[in-house]
Amino acid sequence: MSSRLILASTSTFRQNLLKKLSLPFTCISPDVDETAQENESPQQLVERLAIAKAKAGADKSPSDSIIIGSDQVAVIEQEIVGKPLTHANAVAQLQRCSGQRITFYTGLALYHKQSNTLQSAVEPFHVQFRTLSDAQIEAYLMKEQPYQCAGSFMCEGLGIALFDALEGRDPNTLVGLPLILLSEMLRAQGIEVLS
Numbered sequence: 502m503s504s505r506l507i508l509a510s511t512s513t514f515r516q517n518l519l520k521k522l523s524l525p526f527t528c529i530s531p532d533v534d535e536t537a538q539e540n541e542s543p544q545q546l547v548e549r550l551a552i553a554k555a556k557a558g559a560d561k562s563p564s565d566s567i568i569i570g571s572d573q574v575a576v577i578e579q580e581i582v583g584k585p586l587t588h589a590n591a592v593a594q595l596q597r598c599s600g601q602r603i604t605f606y607t608g609l610a611l612y613h614k615q616s617n618t619l620q621s622a623v624e625p626f627h628v629q630f631r632t633l634s635d636a637q638i639e640a641y642l643m644k645e646q647p648y649q650c651a652g653s654f655m656c657e658g659l660g661i662a663l664f665d666a667l668e669g670r671d672p673n674t675l676v677g678l679p680l681i682l683l684s685e686m687l688r689a690q691g692i693e694v695l696s
Contacts, residue, residue, distance in 0.1 A: 504613070504692070505566045509558030514657070515571060518678040522694050524687075531557040531570065543581050544623045547572045547608030552621050555612035562614060567690055570610040573677050575652035577603055584649050591642050591653040592635075595663070599633040603652060607674050611686040620686045624679040626669035628656075633663065 508519055509531040519526055531554035537546050555570030562568060575582045577597050585591035605628065610621040641663065647655045654660030656667075656675050671681040684694050 504615075504690070505563060506692075507558055507562050507566050507568045509554040509568050509570045512677060514676050515678045518673050518676055518680060519569070519683075521673075521680060522684065522687075524692070524694065526569075529558050529561050531555075533557050535572070537581065543574050543576050543604075543606045544608075546581070547574055547606045548610070548621050548623050549608070551608030551610040552612075552619065555610040555619070559612055559614045564615050566614045567687075567692070568612045568614065569678075569683065570612070571607060571678050573605060573607040573651060575603055575605050577601065577652075582652060584651055585653045586648055588642060588648070591648055592638055594653040595633060595638045595641070596635070598630045598652065598663075599638075601630055603628045603630065605652070605675055607677060607679055609679055609682055609686070611683070611690065613690055618690075620689060622682060622686075624669070624671065624674045624682050626671075626674040627667070628652075628664055628675065629666040629668070630663055631665050 506524055506526040508526050508528045511530045533553045535550055550572035551570040555568045558568040585594050605626045607624045612619050645655055645659050647653050654663055671679045673680045
């Protein structure tokens with residue numbers, strides 16, 4: 502691979518996902534304001550932020566870099582839900598999720614700095630939650646403490662026990678980096694994962 506691959510993210514979850522592709526990469530912090538704009542849909546928000554992160558990463562990268570930006574939101578009853586940050590917020594989020602079908606939107610951007618080319622897309626993923634009791638919610642939160650995770654769960658851990666069903670093209674999307682879509686974008690830049 503002649504270009505440097507850079508992940509514009511400090512998320513250990515995204516870093517671990519990208520390692521699955523067995524490509525050398527480095528990480529940088531994109532330092533992007535993630536505040537939603539007025540009347541912005543969840544899809545518009547995550548795509549805009551993924552692009553902003555990729556371009557912010559480019560500002561800190563060598564000219565031969567290809568930068569990956571990604572952003573994700575959870576949507577419950579047409580409302581964007583962020584990271585809970587506190588136990589009380591996580592309880593409230595999971596109570597809202599109980600018995601509901603939740604959609605996660607993950608924006609992905611791949612920016613080639615030298616040629617100034619950009620690819621971006623939004624990948625949806627749906628989660629059907631089981632009906633959860635307050636005791637089950639408390640037990641889960643005590644064990645996993647997912648306070649930095651949108652939707653208040655970690656599907657790569659015990660959070661999988663909260664669900665009845667998952668629906669989407671790529672389960673990696675739920676964790677925050679759609680690898681099937683990323684592989685397609687990399688191939689369009691001449692980078693073959695299986696070479």
